[in-house]
Amino acid sequence: xxxxxxxxxxxxxxxxxxxxxxxxxxxxxxxxxxxxxxxxxxxxxxxxxxxxxxxxxxxxxxxxxxxxxxxxxxxxxxxxxxxxxxxxxxxxxxxxxxxxxxxxxxxxxxxxxxxxxxxxxxxxxxxxxxxxxxxxxxxxxxxxxxxxxxxxxxxxxxxx
Amino acid sequence: xxxxxxxxxxxxxxxxxxxxxxxxxxxxxxxxxxxxxxxxxxxxxxxxxxxxxxxxxxxxxxxxxxxxxxxxxxxxxxxxxxxxxxxxxxxxxxxxxxxxxxxxxxxxxxxxxxxxxxxxxxxxxxxxxxxxxxxxxxxxxxxxxxxxxxxxxxxxxxxxxxxxxxxxxxxxxxxxxxxxxxxxxxxxxxxxxxxxxxxxxxxxxxxxxxxxxxxxxxxxxxxxxxxxxxxxxxxxxxxxxxxxxxxxxxxxxxxxxxxxxxxxxxxxxxxxxxxxxxxxxxxxxxxxxxxxxxxxx
Numbered sequence: 295x296x297x298x299x300x301x302x303x304x305x306x307x308x309x310x311x312x313x314x315x316x317x318x319x320x321x322x323x324x325x326x327x328x329x330x331x332x333x334x335x336x337x338x339x340x341x342x343x344x345x346x347x348x349x350x351x352x353x354x355x356x357x358x359x360x361x362x363x364x365x366x367x368x369x370x371x372x373x374x375x376x377x378x379x380x381x382x383x384x385x386x387x388x389x390x391x392x393x394x395x396x397x398x399x400x401x402x403x404x405x406x407x408x409x410x411x412x413x414x415x416x417x418x419x420x421x422x423x424x425x426x427x428x429x430x431x432x433x434x435x436x437x438x439x440x441x442x443x444x445x446x447x448x449x450x451x452x453x454x
Numbered sequence: 455x456x457x458x459x460x461x462x463x464x465x466x467x468x469x470x471x472x473x474x475x476x477x478x479x480x481x482x483x484x485x486x487x488x489x490x491x492x493x494x495x496x497x498x499x500x501x502x503x504x505x506x507x508x509x510x511x512x513x514x515x516x517x518x519x520x521x522x523x524x525x526x527x528x529x530x531x532x533x534x535x536x537x538x539x540x541x542x543x544x545x546x547x548x549x550x551x552x553x554x555x556x557x558x559x560x561x562x563x564x565x566x567x568x569x570x571x572x573x574x575x576x577x578x579x580x581x582x583x584x585x586x587x588x589x590x591x592x593x594x595x596x597x598x599x600x601x602x603x604x605x606x607x608x609x610x611x612x613x614x615x616x617x618x619x620x621x622x623x624x625x626x627x628x629x630x631x632x633x634x635x636x637x638x639x640x641x642x643x644x645x646x647x648x649x650x651x652x653x654x655x656x657x658x659x660x661x662x663x664x665x666x667x668x669x670x671x672x673x674x675x676x677x678x679x680x681x682x683x684x685x686x687x688x689x690x691x692x693x694x695x696x697x698x699x700x701x702x703x704x705x706x707x708x709x710x711x712x713x714x715x716x717x718x719x720x721x722x723x724x725x726x727x728x729x730x731x732x733x734x735x736x737x738x739x740x741x742x743x744x745x746x747x748x749x750x751x
Binding site: 357 | 461
């Protein structure tokens with residue numbers, strides 16, 4: 295196995311890193327790029343906490359080889375805010391109290407982002423479907439669904 | 455969490471290069487398509503790979519195309535999500551849409567490929583069950599060229615397929631069902647995110663109330679997904695009614711070789727095969743009848 299110099303675009307910023315092919319996207323983000331907002335839990339694609347967007351699609355970074363997504367557009371939770379204000383989804387999760395321990399939150403928000411990018415006014419059913427593989431082990435999903443609904447409403451208002 | 459063991463990594467540019475690499479690298483070479491099955495299995499050390507061959511960069515492998523009057527074909531990189539959203543699939547292959555739609559994980563549908571799912575070889579694949587009922591044909595590439603295999607003959611044993619070292623599935627073909635054909639798919643699961651205790655898919659062609667052709671596929675009730683051939687033979691040429699359907703359902707249950715595990719007991723799986731085959735046949739019959747009436751009002 296050889297080291298390779300690979301280029302990545304994460305949150306709009308180019309990176310050049312030396313990696314081996316067995317490094318997953320979650321390991322690249324957390325351990326080499328210090329983007330620890332993306333969480334790593336089950337490691338086998340079942341919990342959704344490592345979800346990031348690759349070319350806009352919700353992707354399990356624990357089950358993705360980093361080398362396979364070089365030169366693709368990768369978006370993590372760190373890329374959501376514009377550094378001045380939180381993204382409406384982040385703000386809504388705080389205001390609705392959709393966070394307890396917070397470990398599932400980045401994955402939840404990235405899955406919700408992928409949904410709202412395509413469907414600005416999703417039904418509760420559509421939200422449940424989009425978050426169907428993001429597990430919360432603290433409390434429940436009601437406030438999380440409320441948060442996505444209210445962020446969607448806020449974002450629609452902003453666009454008018 | 456443990457990292458993956460080291461491997462060499464390749465990105466072939468076409469199918470020929472991929473199958474040459476596969477043959478040259480031997481048994482510890484693995485194909486990477488969506489990664490949904492491969493990466494977790496590598497992490498859990500259920501599989502060893504010295505060479506990973508990523509086929510994501512091969513052009514046109516993610517296409518879905520319709521051959522007029524014949525059927526639908528899609529490539530090894532076609533994602534579950536693309537099939538689920540395809541109007542061709544929704545219109546002509548309803549049970550394929552239903553089987554993909556009930557998969558709980560959006561991420562899995564965006565990343566995972568249908569061919570990858572078929573190639574795992576698990577008996578609990580809803581997709582294999584549905585595609586056997588739809589008479590799917592696989593195109594397999596190897597060093598000599600290619601060969602075609604019906605999906606119903608692809609599964610040899612538990613997690614064992616007909617793929618020889620150096621071979622990979624490149625395409626799947628689904629023939630358009632004849633007029634007067636109804637299909638149905640049902641499974642039993644503990645929760646939506648879990649794999650099935652039993653799954654059943656059927657395709658039933660009816661002409662003037664008589665069964666002209668049928669396929670009954672049963673998943674998670676034997677070492678492989680299988681066709682309930684005795685039940686199929688029993689139905690063919692018979693006038694379809696509840697009694698005949700119940701007879702066929704019983705025959706299908708007799709053909710299971712279920713196991714007891716944390717999801718279910720063997721006895722329950724067998725009994726539920728009977729129930730689900732009965733219900734899917736009733737539903738397919740109803741759908742076929744509606745079609746037949748549309749064709750001959």
